[in-house]
Amino acid sequence: MSPHMCPPCVRSIHDSPLGELKLGCGWLPDAWRESDDISYAIREICRTDTGGLFNYSTPLGLPALREQLLKRLTQIRVATSLDRILTTQGASHAQDLLIRTLLKAGDTVVVETPGYGNLYRQLAHHGVTLLEVPRTRGGPDIPALEALLQRHHPTCLFINSLYHNPTGTSLCRAVAERLIELARREDFLIIEEDVYGDLQHASCTRLSALPHDDRVIYVSSFSKTLSSALRVGYLSASTALIARLAHLKTLTGIGTSRFAEAVVATLLANGTYRKWVQRLRKRLGTQMTATLQVLEDEEWQVFAVPAGGMFLWARPAVADRSRLQAYARKFGVLLSPGALFNPTGESSEWLRINVAYADDQRALALFRALGPTRSTSTILKTTSV
Structure with missing residues (x-):
């Protein structure tokens, strides 16, 4: 194909x-937008971290931000650790790093349809073959996915679990558990994008919060909820994969913005972001x-x-x-x-x-x-x- x-x-x-x-x-x-909160955070870091603002961030990202991200991921039951978290310039940057690291031209992946158009274009740019699985009200159509898996051997499945773009639907527990079973059986990875997950009102099902033996890679960002101008995203994966991604991140862009990450870290630490959401x-x-x-x-x-x-x-x-x-x-x-x-x-x-x-x-x-x-x-x- x-x-x-x-x-x-x-x-x-x-x-x-x-x-x-x-x-x-x-x-x-x-x-x-509530710009006063961001303005306060900017003034605060300019007052307390003047020397650090002129330096690159570390390869994995600003330690203060990663510590806050660890707390957030723990709260939503995503089991991780500091050495399993990498900051990025938004979710699209995280997806690009994953595509470059995990895939090559001619590889096959499964994507939801309807789904995020920019992801399709990123994958096509790298010569990756896309297999479409319909999005239902509870997640990917499992019978359709199983039929694809019988004929193909995809490397990855890309999924938007919560408040799906564009349908607004969220993953149900039964579908989530079946997806992980299939990933284990058919030996593929799942890239779970959760950029709208902070908008949840109640308990939701995330693949990353279920036992998955490092089959699931979690991707998120503050661009949709806080500010797209700050370009702060992150992902959580196995330590081995994080090391490869950090190397590529440094090779292609030196690093992420220490200043932008410090702003987000401040908003997370002082509770402003939680109240805003x-x-x-x-x-x-x-x-x-x-x-x-x-x-x-x-x-x-x-x-x-x-x-x-x-x-x-x-x-x-x-x-x-x-x-x-x-x-x-x-x-x-x-x-x-x-x-x-x-x-x-x-x-x-x-x-x-x-x-x-x-x-x-x-x-x-x-x-x-x-x-x-x-x-x-x-x-x-x-x-x-």
Whole structure:
């Protein structure tokens, strides 16, 4: 099987026109950010660590940050130790280090579909063959995965366990346990991305929290919850693999930002990040409930009702992509269509909706416009929203 080559995005959501509502983006609105806390942390480290700010971080990452990460991972029952934790420049950097270290051109991996488009492109860039397993409400489709495993011998499975991007679903216990059984039996590694896991409201199932004999590599980041500008991520794996990854990290980039890592370490140590995430969960929960109600009123189909997080995977009652794009342009809304979350770029009527943006009048107008009782002539006469 030849690699699935992911087509480049024709229009990047990062480069959209000023003022356009990014309804399908993967980050929080600027108005939701609490910059005062970051400003305080910056002043604090400038006051107490002036000499260290001018130095490189250590190969594994800033010790103070790794100590805080060890505490956090212990709290979510991920068994690890300081020598099993490596800091990175965000989750994408962690994924890149893993791809470069574990895979070579022609290797085969399993990815979820729908799933994270940038991961598909990273893998395709390195000539890796992608096998698609459908994402269900409880995780990867196990019968479909078993059928793939019978025909192929993948090196890795990439999975987004909690508040999955883009469907918002979370891994159930039975599926998680079966995945680890299959990894042992078929001899493959699982790379578990958990960048939205801090948004959890209750106990959730992580593969990394189950006994796995180093079959699972845990990847996370503060880019989605705290700041994408800081570019601080991390991973946990076996000590042998961490040593290889640290060598590649040093070889290709010297190291990560000591300054950015010190900021995050300060926010973790003084409890600021914990309190911020608690407020964020509550706010997103309110938005999720309200958005689900609006979509139900307008008879949109929702793939699943998430237990938390920021994403909904939905499609309008009127399945007409040309109308959808026309209305999106009309109301100044930038969409993230299903094609972005498919390894082959196959068109789809499904959309990723970020609920943090869904109470904007432009989004509400779009939801109403694509309800089953709306007429094209009525909507197109709308001059303001």
